[in-house]
Amino acid sequence: MTIEERRDREKQQMKELILQTAAHIILTEGFEKLSIRKIANRIDYSPAIIYHYFRNKDEILSQVLRRGHQDFTASLSDGLSEAATPAARLKTLSRNYIRTALKDPGQFLAVQLNDSPEVLEVTAYMFENAAEKKPTLNLLYRMVRDIAGEGFSDREIELAAQIIAASTLGLIVKLSLEKNIDEYQKNKIIDRFTETVVRMASLEQGKPETRE
Amino acid sequence: MTIEERRDREKQQMKELILQTAAHIILTEGFEKLSIRKIANRIDYSPAIIYHYFRNKDEILSQVLRRGHQDFTASLSDGLSEAATPAARLKTLSRNYIRTALKDPGQFLAVQLNDSPEVLEVTAYMFENAAEKKPTLNLLYRMVRDIAGEGFSDREIELAAQIIAASTLGLIVKLSLEKNIDEYQKNKIIDRFTETVVRMASLEQGKPETRE
DNA sequence: ATTAGTAATCGAACAGTGTTCAATAATATT
DNA sequence: AATATTATTGAACACTGTTCGATTACTAAT
Numbered sequence: 001m002t003i004e005e006r007r008d009r010e011k012q013q014m015k016e017l018i019l020q021t022a023a024h025i026i027l028t029e030g031f032e033k034l035s036i037r038k039i040a041n042r043i044d045y046s047p048a049i050i051y052h053y054f055r056n057k058d059e060i061l062s063q064v065l066r067r068g069h070q071d072f073t074a075s076l077s078d079g080l081s082e083a084a085t086p087a088a089r090l091k092t093l094s095r096n097y098i099r100t101a102l103k104d105p106g107q108f109l110a111v112q113l114n115d116s117p118e119v120l121e122v123t124a125y126m127f128e129n130a131a132e133k134k135p136t137l138n139l140l141y142r143m144v145r146d147i148a149g150e151g152f153s154d155r156e157i158e159l160a161a162q163i164i165a166a167s168t169l170g171l172i173v174k175l176s177l178e179k180n181i182d183e184y185q186k187n188k189i190i191d192r193f194t195e196t197v198v199r200m201a202s203l204e205q206g207k208p209e210t211r212e
Numbered sequence: 213m214t215i216e217e218r219r220d221r222e223k224q225q226m227k228e229l230i231l232q233t234a235a236h237i238i239l240t241e242g243f244e245k246l247s248i249r250k251i252a253n254r255i256d257y258s259p260a261i262i263y264h265y266f267r268n269k270d271e272i273l274s275q276v277l278r279r280g281h282q283d284f285t286a287s288l289s290d291g292l293s294e295a296a297t298p299a300a301r302l303k304t305l306s307r308n309y310i311r312t313a314l315k316d317p318g319q320f321l322a323v324q325l326n327d328s329p330e331v332l333e334v335t336a337y338m339f340e341n342a343a344e345k346k347p348t349l350n351l352l353y354r355m356v357r358d359i360a361g362e363g364f365s366d367r368e369i370e371l372a373a374q375i376i377a378a379s380t381l382g383l384i385v386k387l388s389l390e391k392n393i394d395e396y397q398k399n400k401i402i403d404r405f406t407e408t409v410v411r412m413a414s415l416e417q418g419k420p421e422t423r424e
Numbered sequence: 425a426t427t428a429g430t431a432a433t434c435g436a437a438c439a440g441t442g443t444t445c446a447a448t449a450a451t452a453t454t
Numbered sequence: 455a456a457t458a459t460t461a462t463t464g465a466a467c468a469c470t471g472t473t474c475g476a477t478t479a480c481t482a483a484t
Contacts, residue, residue, distance in 0.1 A: 007452090007460085014461095036442060046463045048444080057442065113325075113385065163383070163405055170382020171375070173325065193375055200408055219431085219481095226432095248471060258434045260473080269471065 015053050017043055023064045031106050034061070068107045075100050076139070086146035090201060091194040093143060094164075098172055098190055105176030112169060140165060147201040156203065164200050168193075227265050229255055235276045243318045246273070280319045287312050288351070298358035302413060303406040305355060306376075310384055310402055317388030324381060352376060359413040368415065376412050380405075 021042045025034050036057055040047040054060050076096050083089040101108040141161045148157060171193055175186065233254045237246050248269055252259040266272050288308050295301040313320040353373045360369060383405050387398065 004452095011461095035440085037440085047442090048464080049462055051443070052461070109325075113321075113389070159401065159404055162386070162401065163379075163408055166382040166386040166405075167375075167379030167408075168382065169385055170378040170380065173381055173385065174374070174378040177325070189371065189374065192371055193378075196375055196379075196412055199411060223432095247469085249469085259471085260435080261433055263472070264432065 011053070018050060018053060018060065019063055019067075022060050023067070026064060026107070027104075031110055065107070065111045068104070069111050072100055072108070072111075086143060087198045087201075090140075090143045090147060090198055093139065094168065094194045094197045095190060097168060098175075098193070101172045102175060105172065109173065109176065144201045147198065148203040152203055160201055160203060164197050167200070168197070223265070230262060230265060230272065231275055231279075234272050235279070238276060238319070239316075243322055277319070277323045280316075281323050284312055284320070284323075298355060299410045299413075302352075302355045302359060302410055305351065306380065306406045306409045307402060309380060310387075310405070313384045314387060317384065321385065321388065356413040359410065360415040364415055372413060372415060376409055379412070380409070 018039060021039050022034055025038060025042070034057075036050055037047045039060075040050060050060075054063075076093065078096055080089060080092055080096075083092045141157060144161045144164070145152075145157050148160065171189075175181070175189070230251060233251050234246060237250060237254070246269075248262055249259045251272075252262060262272075266275075288305065290308055292301060292304055292308075295304045353369060356373045356376070357364075357369050360372065383401075387393070387401070
């Protein structure tokens with residue numbers, strides 16, 4: 001079956017070539033400049049051939065984004081073991097997440113905001129079995145539990161984790177939209193935000209009901 | 213100059229017709245289904261005529277979105293005067309904002325995430341003179357100051373307001389992406405989030421530095 | 425009322441998009 | 455060498471945004 005193996009390998013290489021070309025276009029020319037014909041031109045093939053390896057453009061897109069997401073989650077735990085306290089660990093995680101996202105906001109937001117089924121499978125972990133399914137939120141979930149302490153239900157913890165995740169997404173969106181912002185100010189906002197995140201995870205204290 | 217006035221009026225009516233048709237298409241068929249030819253067909257004109265009234269498609273889009281944004285900010289202060297305490301007021305504002313955004317998430321996010329110059333002018337108020345410029349953030353800014361109390365610099369207040377705004381955006385994004393979520397759960401998340409918002413505005417207490 | 429000038433409108437075209445399909449070329453199987 | 459598979463292509467379809475020259479409608483001036 002060496003022939004068939006080679007065939008499969010070549011087919012895989014072709015898919016790989018298409019995906020890498022697409023990824024390169026997205027990275028250099030931006031997300032919306034990706035087109036089937038442009039990919040075909042780059043690899044010196046007819047546009048039609050691409051449909052022999054992929055169902056349509058969306059499939060290419062979502063596979064590229066899926067890889068981006070994998071690389072992303074991999075870089076989240078940097079320096080996490082060095083952090084001594086739970087709060088410090090959560091801060092580090094939060095900062096890693098934001099900084100990594102801001103390295104390529106277009107890609108990050110494309111992954112987060114796209115609602116095609118394939119992408120959803122990867123990212124929309126928020127409101128069902130969230131705690132068990134996804135590694136990222138699982139990490140967050142455990143940290144929130146560590147900080148909150150005893151006496152909180154799973155649903156309470158999960159709710160807090162969801163709110164933290166949502167807030168973090170919002171901060172990334174806002175920061176990525178604003179181009180004219182210096183590194184100092186950006187750092188300040190991120191710093192302050194990570195502190196807020198720790199507060200969000202500290203469930204028992206500082207719950208000022210409608211006091212006056 | 214009655215003739216010229218009538219001319220201007222007719223010109224304005226034509227622009228209005230185009231804008232309303234565009235808005236209708238966006239509302240019924242969704243954001244990305246808007247096309248010049250579709251507008252032209254609906255109003256029984258040639259596609260080319262549209263370029264006699266608007267520079268290009270983006271101009272149409274941004275003007276439609278601008279109106280959406282205006283309607284939006286108008287509905288923010290509903291029931292705000294009934295709220296007794298500053299915390300209750302902030303909660304109400306926060307809830308209004310989220311609920312209004314979720315009524316037409318596509319439109320809301322289009323306004324928030326689009327970075328074309330015209331739209332930016334309307335929405336990107338975050339990181340420069342934020343407190344004075346935009347009515348929405350101004351409202352938020354004042355509420356944060358009310359809750360935080362004395363002894364905080366403008367920059368501190370502004371920072372907190374920015375973080376609240378960003379977090380709220382994130383929650384809306386997350387909630388709008390998840391279609392399969394019942395009203396009960398949604399309410400619970402929003403409720404909890406508005407409490408978190410109040411905590412974010414309460415600057416002096418519950419700041420757990422890397423304790424433990 | 426006829427002419428000159430301006431504004432509104434259109435048809436056709438250009439260059440681009442995603443996608444499909446029948447025909448061809450290349451390869452593998454018998 | 456003939457046959458079946460697979461890879462690849464060119465051409466087409468139905469779209470998209472946009473431009474431009476010609477044509478029509480309307481106003482202003484003679």
